[in-house]
Amino acid sequence: MTDLTKATAAELSDLLANKEVTSREVTQAALDRIxxxxxxxxxxxxxxxxxxxxxxxxxxxxxxxxxxxxxxAGVPIAVKDALTTVGMPTTSGSRILEGWVxxxxxxxxxxLKAARMPILGKTNMDEFAMGSSTEHSAYGPTRNxxxxxxxxxxxxxxxxxxxxxxxxxxxIGSDTGGSIRQPAAVTGTVGVKPTYGGVSRYxxxxxxxxxxxxxxxxxxxxxxxxxxxxxxxxxxxxSTSLDKPATSFVAxxxxxxxxxxxxxxxxxxxxxxxxxGVKQRFEEAVALMTAAGADIVEVSCPSFVHALAAYYLVLPxxxxxxxxxxxxxxxxxxxxxxxxxxxxxxxxxAATRDAGFGDEVKRRLILGTYALSSxxxxxxxxxxxxxxxxxxxDFDRVFADVDVLMSPTSPTPAWQLGAxxxxxxxxxxxxxxxxxxxxxxxxxxxxPAGLSDGLPVGVQFLAPALADDRLYNAGAALERLLVEKWGxxxxxxxxxxxxxR
Amino acid sequence: MTQTLVDFDEALTRYEPVMGLEIHxxxxxxxxxxxxxxxxxxxxxxTQVCPxxxxxxxxxxxxxxxxxxxxxxxxxxxxxEIAEWCRFAxxxxxxxxxxxNFQTSQYDEPIAxxxxxDVEVDGETYRIEIERAHMEEDTGKSLHVGGSTGRxxxxxxxxxxxxxAGIPLIEIVTKTIEVPGDKAPAVARAYVNQVRxxxxxxxxxxxxxxxxxxxxxxxxxLRPVGTTAFGTRSETKNVNSFRSVERAVRYEIxxxxxxxxxxxSVLQETRHFHEADGSTSAGREKSDADDxxxxxxxxxxxxxxxxxxxxxxxxxxxxxxxxxxxxLQTEWGFxxxxxxxTIGAGALELVVATVEAGAAxxxxxxxxxxxxxxxxxxxxxxxxxxxxxxxxxxxxQGLIEAGRINDKIARQVIDGVLAGEGSPEAVVVGRxxxxxxxxxxxxxxxxxxxxxxxxxxQKVRDGKAAAAGALIGxxxxxxxxxxxAGRVRELILExxx
Numbered sequence: 001m002t003d004l005t006k007a008t009a010a011e012l013s014d015l016l017a018n019k020e021v022t023s024r025e026v027t028q029a030a031l032d033r034i035x036x037x038x039x040x041x042x043x044x045x046x047x048x049x050x051x052x053x054x055x056x057x058x059x060x061x062x063x064x065x066x067x068x069x070x071x072x073a074g075v076p077i078a079v080k081d082a083l084t085t086v087g088m089p090t091t092s093g094s095r096i097l098e099g100w101v102x103x104x105x106x107x108x109x110x111x112l113k114a115a116r117m118p119i120l121g122k123t124n125m126d127e128f129a130m131g132s133s134t135e136h137s138a139y140g141p142t143r144n145x146x147x148x149x150x151x152x153x154x155x156x157x158x159x160x161x162x163x164x165x166x167x168x169x170x171x172i173g174s175d176t177g178g179s180i181r182q183p184a185a186v187t188g189t190v191g192v193k194p195t196y197g198g199v200s201r202y203x204x205x206x207x208x209x210x211x212x213x214x215x216x217x218x219x220x221x222x223x224x225x226x227x228x229x230x231x232x233x234x235x236x237x238x239s240t241s242l243d244k245p246a247t248s249f250v251a252x253x254x255x256x257x258x259x260x261x262x263x264x265x266x267x268x269x270x271x272x273x274x275x276x277g278v279k280q281r282f283e284e285a286v287a288l289m290t291a292a293g294a295d296i297v298e299v300s301c302p303s304f305v306h307a308l309a310a311y312y313l314v315l316p317x318x319x320x321x322x323x324x325x326x327x328x329x330x331x332x333x334x335x336x337x338x339x340x341x342x343x344x345x346x347x348x349x350a351a352t353r354d355a356g357f358g359d360e361v362k363r364r365l366i367l368g369t370y371a372l373s374s375x376x377x378x379x380x381x382x383x384x385x386x387x388x389x390x391x392x393x394d395f396d397r398v399f400a401d402v403d404v405l406m407s408p409t410s411p412t413p414a415w416q417l418g419a420x421x422x423x424x425x426x427x428x429x430x431x432x433x434x435x436x437x438x439x440x441x442x443x444x445x446x447x448p449a450g451l452s453d454g455l456p457v458g459v460q461f462l463a464p465a466l467a468d469d470r471l472y473n474a475g476a477a478l479e480r481l482l483v484e485k486w487g488x489x490x491x492x493x494x495x496x497x498x499x500x501r
Numbered sequence: 502m503t504q505t506l507v508d509f510d511e512a513l514t515r516y517e518p519v520m521g522l523e524i525h526x527x528x529x530x531x532x533x534x535x536x537x538x539x540x541x542x543x544x545x546x547x548t549q550v551c552p553x554x555x556x557x558x559x560x561x562x563x564x565x566x567x568x569x570x571x572x573x574x575x576x577x578x579x580x581x582e583i584a585e586w587c588r589f590a591x592x593x594x595x596x597x598x599x600x601x602n603f604q605t606s607q608y609d610e611p612i613a614x615x616x617x618x619d620v621e622v623d624g625e626t627y628r629i630e631i632e633r634a635h636m637e638e639d640t641g642k643s644l645h646v647g648g649s650t651g652r653x654x655x656x657x658x659x660x661x662x663x664x665x666a667g668i669p670l671i672e673i674v675t676k677t678i679e680v681p682g683d684k685a686p687a688v689a690r691a692y693v694n695q696v697r698x699x700x701x702x703x704x705x706x707x708x709x710x711x712x713x714x715x716x717x718x719x720x721x722x723l724r725p726v727g728t729t730a731f732g733t734r735s736e737t738k739n740v741n742s743f744r745s746v747e748r749a750v751r752y753e754i755x756x757x758x759x760x761x762x763x764x765x766s767v768l769q770e771t772r773h774f775h776e777a778d779g780s781t782s783a784g785r786e787k788s789d790a791d792d793x794x795x796x797x798x799x800x801x802x803x804x805x806x807x808x809x810x811x812x813x814x815x816x817x818x819x820x821x822x823x824x825x826x827x828x829l830q831t832e833w834g835f836x837x838x839x840x841x842x843t844i845g846a847g848a849l850e851l852v853v854a855t856v857e858a859g860a861a862x863x864x865x866x867x868x869x870x871x872x873x874x875x876x877x878x879x880x881x882x883x884x885x886x887x888x889x890x891x892x893x894x895x896x897x898q899g900l901i902e903a904g905r906i907n908d909k910i911a912r913q914v915i916d917g918v919l920a921g922e923g924s925p926e927a928v929v930v931g932r933x934x935x936x937x938x939x940x941x942x943x944x945x946x947x948x949x950x951x952x953x954x955x956x957x958x959q960k961v962r963d964g965k966a967a968a969a970g971a972l973i974g975x976x977x978x979x980x981x982x983x984x985x986a987g988r989v990r991e992l993i994l995e996x997x998x
């Protein structure tokens with residue numbers, strides 16, 4: 001193996017198990033790659049060189065001693081900065097948490113540690129996961145490894161870019177309306193939003209509690225499945241964690257068999273607003289799947305037209321409450337108002353929130369505060385919850401006839417940095433196809449579908465709650481068909497980064 | 502601002518009060534409402550905290566099942582219906598002692614609703630309708646340092662203790678209480694008292710008003726006699742003793758009447774109660790438009806107690822208070838009046854405990870309603886806040902019955918116990934109060950008294966036994982009170998027969 005950074009997690013797992021490489025070698029290769037390219041990509045907010053190498057040495061020693069180890073033991077990983085990590089700063093991309101080092105690990109982080117996966121560092125994100133481009137990070141944007149003048153998607157642009165730029169074989173993301181899947185689509189990587197409750201949210205800095213879900217980011221569907229099995233499972237610390245979440249993702253990814261699989265094309269998630277190149281790649285994917293034995297039908301989910309509106313009521317409402325804790329009293333930034341000699345606690349809270357939150361965060365907090373106000377609750381939050389029920393009913397109805405749904409992940413490929421910053425609505429529309437899954441709590445995956453004008457686009461599969469395995473089966477099958485066609489994974493077609501040449 | 506107060510009785514000639522009572526009960530669960538932190542009272546500040554109750558980013562709540570159980574038992578004891586399905590909600594407002602800047606509470610879906618509790622005042626029974634009992638978490642505590650008032654205004658700085666943040670609370674809210682005005686203060690007091698007794702009987706709370714584990718808010722408005730529309734209410738917060746509940750109702754009736762008589766309108770606001778003079782003062786202005794932006798707590802699963810569980814818990818309820826009182830009255834052989842006095846003095850549970858510790862019911866009542874009630878009143882504290890326990894009172898009575906002290910000495914023993922000198926036994930030994938039963942010393946003292954009072958002695962010899970009292974007094978004085986007066990009397994009569 002000449003370049004360990006290009007290996008998939010599954011390949012690394014085999015190499016490590018066969019003692020052909022050590023975790024230190026793999027981890028060092030990733031850290032070297034980060035040192036070489038991250039000045040350009042800016043996928044990381046914090047790189048944990050020493051801790052990652054110490055973890056790598058420990059797992060190498062454990063392997064040498066013959067201890068039983070998890071499949072991904074020794075495979076390094078990057079973690080979105082929305083998850084708490086002992087000993088590493090956790091900012092959620094916000095100035096208000098600058099320098100905060102949590103005293104506890106998120107459950108998912110604890111599981112990564114238990115699986116002996118060295119943590120390379122924390123990845124960049126839109127502030128508090130509000131955005132679709134990672135430009136709303138208080139610490140500067142992340143750039144798309146395919147073209148550093150375009151955005152890497154968001155909010156988890158850092159995790160997607162880290163994986164796409166071969167800085168890490170795997171990463172953790174979080175998806176509230178598409179924050180794992182849309183960045184995966186625009187960076188040519190794989191991203192999975194599991195069934196709501198399938199992965200513990202304990203330690204995930206909440207954006208919208210009823211929508212947030214942690215999931216895997218990778219370069220192959222099998223790698224995502226391997227990681228999903230590490231991070232999934234019931235957690236008594238999360239009341240919304242499911243008692244018996246889905247399993248057997250790896251087996252499904254290895255099956256990759258479309259014969260007899262009924263696939264629904266959602267009428268409302270195609271056509272108008274979708275870029276021509278995106279539509280073309282989608283249609284090619286459908287044709288390949290049909291040829292491979294999938295049974296394709298068109299289905300209609302009429303309530304989806306209200307999804308975006310409902311989402312932009314539920315999300316800001318919950319966020320306005322979730323983000324109230326950032327008040328300078330117990331942790332994080334503390335700012336005293338100018339020209340006030342003995343400010344009250346309330347004045348300090350207001351000054352800190354004014355200085356510590358970015359414009360997009362303020363926009364949504366104001367929206368949410370308004371939507372929950374007495375007299376507006378029924379019209380806004382209450383109605384939005386009813387739309388969620390209708391969307392869930394649409395899904396129930398169509399899943400009676402099909403195994404999975406299929407759509408483009410995102411309406412367009414990545415755009416130039418700054419192009420949509422002044423047009424929040426255009427930014428919000430990026431999530432039109434990904435939002436319904438969050439509103440209904442069902443799982444979704446984005447797999448690379450090819451290029452449009454030289455930039456990656458993705459195809460999304462959706463499955464009923466707890467049927468995440470169907471995503472891995474369908475996703476891996478399409479991936480195999482495309483790799484056969486291209487002779488390589490899409491990511492293998494990415495241009496070498498300028499700085500790394 | 503001058504406050505015109507109208508005499509209570511006079512106020513009632515023109516107005517009738519409408520009350521609502523809210524009681525917050527801190528549950529005595531071992532851990533907090535939504536995390537595993539300990540709940541012990543009085544620990545060093547910020548030692549019983551974790552990421553969840555500190556509201557650290559990323560933390561999530563998990564409902565304490567024991568707290569739900571306590572809430573259901575409490576609801577059943579208050580004759581409530583128990584929800585088949587209910588949720589928590591977030592009550593959003595910013596305050597430094599509230600870690601998440603929202604309180605996780607129940608809003609329109611309480612765990613228990615539509616109940617009642619009968620209370621007795623002066624032999625009359627009043628049914629208090631319960632609107633709801635819901636679960637919520639307590640806030641932390643702010644300690645305002647500097648300044649003169651201990652309140653936030655004028656303080657130099659404030660300290661925050663989050664040990665209390667997340668302690669499970671049940672809030673019990675009555676429907677409007679409309680009773681004859683002259684009974685309102687006593688009914689309010691009796692209700693709070695009875696809720697407290699119920700909590701103790703259920704074993705779900707320490708229910709200590711002095712420690713804040715049971716706190717009462719008194720909502721009160723007046724309306725002209727004969728009218729039906731409600732007036733504007735005031736909300737007197739955190740009244741911290743039974744007696745204060747009664748006084749707060751009286752004061753607010755007088756205060757509202759003063760405002761209404763002058764043609765003014767009552768401000769809808771919270772009021773602070775002042776123990777020292779029984780008055781209230783303005784707190785925070787309130788309106789029904791206060792906007793807490795309630796919405797269902799998305800981090801918690803709904804609470805859906807099965808009917809089987811509810812019925813199982815119903816089987817664990819203590820005897821209903823009314824039936825229990827009837828049973829106790831029969832067992833103790835008290836008259837209706839004695840029973841009413843005992844309850845009225847807030848001494849019922851104390852007498853129960855004293856009887857359980859071995860004292861006769863009449864003796865137990867004698868101490869609690871007599872000497873101890875007098876001293877509690879002098880000190881301005883609740884009877885059960887006196888630093889003497891039911892077990893100690895039973896011990897005191899035991900010492901008397903064993904002839905080791907007499908009634909008069911017993912009062913000195915009480916002094917010692919209240920002064921923290923230990924148990925009655927320890928005080929008797931420590932202060933050397935044991936009565937002299939040495940026959941030789943007593944006999945000598947009696948001889949001396951007879952010799953010193955020949956006229957009195959002669960009267961006794963002449964058959965006037967009542968005159969012996971003076972001689973007994975003389976002997977007791979000589980013995981510094983530490984003599985068995987009965988035996989002294991016997992000796993005098995023997996010697997002068």
